[in-house]
Amino acid sequence: MNFENSLSFAKTQDDADQLHQFRSQFLFPNHNGKDFIYLCGNSLGLQPKVASEVLKRQLDNWANYAVEGWFDGNEPWMFYHKELKKLMAPIVGASPAEVCPMNTLTVNLHLLMVSFYQPKGKRFKIIMEGGAFPSDQYAIESQVRFHGFDPKEAIIEVFPREGKEVLRTEDIVAQIKENADQIALVMFGGINYYTGQWYDMETITKAGHEIGAIVGWDLAHAAGNVPVKLHDWEVDFACWCSYKYQNSGPGGISGIFVHEKHFNNTSLNRFAGWWGYQESKRFKMEKGFVPEAGADGWQISCTQVMPMALFHASLQIFEQAGFIEPLRKKSITLTQYLEFIVNEVNKDLGFEQFKIITPKNPDDRGAQLSIIAERNGKQIFDGLMANHVLGDWREPDVIRLSAVPLYNSYEDVYLAGQVLLKVSRDILISR
Structure with a gap:
């Protein structure tokens, strides 16, 4: 043009x-x-006009049903997250079973790393982009310390070449191959918050898998912004916030993705909670955690109805827009x-x-x-x-x-x- x-x-x-x-x-x-001429949706999306209506509907449910709102009304809270899963999945290239709205971004990053960062022997390192968002840096530093490693030894950061602002895919892949027998986890941001660079997620994921590593992505700046195909690219896990390009409101609910290939992997660690327990038997209050199938099994606390309602308001607009x-x-x-x-x-x-x-x-x-x-x-x-x-x-x-x-x-x-x-x-x- x-x-x-x-x-x-x-x-x-x-x-x-x-x-x-x-x-x-x-x-x-x-x-x-x-x-204002608003050019800051990469930090906080605008409020959908329908948000107040959708939120009021849930407030009315609370007023009219009180605790019975979990099971009564047109949108019982017990199952409300399932309505969002259907709308979240197309945004990140996943099946509804592979995604779940829950918690906030860094909380979910920690929870997923509990499952997918499993250092063994000399394979204990995490490779990430240099200059990642501070929250990712802090989360990864604390995870490697939790496992008894020194971040200076356990974290490999890939920086742009001298005098350049952005990374080359071949440099990322080269670093992965160079440290092939030491990397347990490849963990990048889909889009770098500072430069706006969208990494070649498919190529990097493939390179990580070729050396036997797990590959995860923080999609804070990618989800709702660019087309990603988490299932087809066989990404192991991902998480994202929804308040940037997906307009769920400040501190809005986060989303997670877990590839279906991991659904039956009983060797995965996880920090369990009641809401991740098998749904059909949840209210039997039995000992011994049995996870619900799919990404829902990583839930811990019960559905955050009001934040989900705000997210739902925006997701319906995404659906209307195609x-x-x-x-x-x-x-x-x-x-x-x-x-x-x-x-x-x-x-x-x-x-x-x-x-x-x-x-x-x-x-x-x-x-x-x-x-x-x-x-x-x-x-x-x-x-x-x-x-x-x-x-x-x-x-x-x-x-x-x-x-x-x-x-x-x-x-x-x-x-x-x-x-x-x-x-x-x-x-x-x-x-």
């Missing part, structure tokens, strides 16, 4: 966009009577337009003030662009905020902007570019 840096072009694209209608189903932040494929098609073009607009700002300024460190190839990125300002980055970010453009800042020097296909428009992108140019001129000229 030949892009144009004009409002008329942006509006024409929005008029032709079959997903543009979904924008009206979300609430945009407003200050002093003016809506799940990931239509969204991905728009996301590729919308992100390319954002890239074009940032480069147009550089042209107008007369130099490369803004360097995009996210890979240019759409196959290597999702909706997020990570941008480093040559000068006054934090000041410019604050200027965007003051002018109703909301992205986010990540230390030490990155502005992250994410045009989410469910609710962002080409006009959003164009207008954000106009603000970026104005703010940059005002700040750089005033120096």
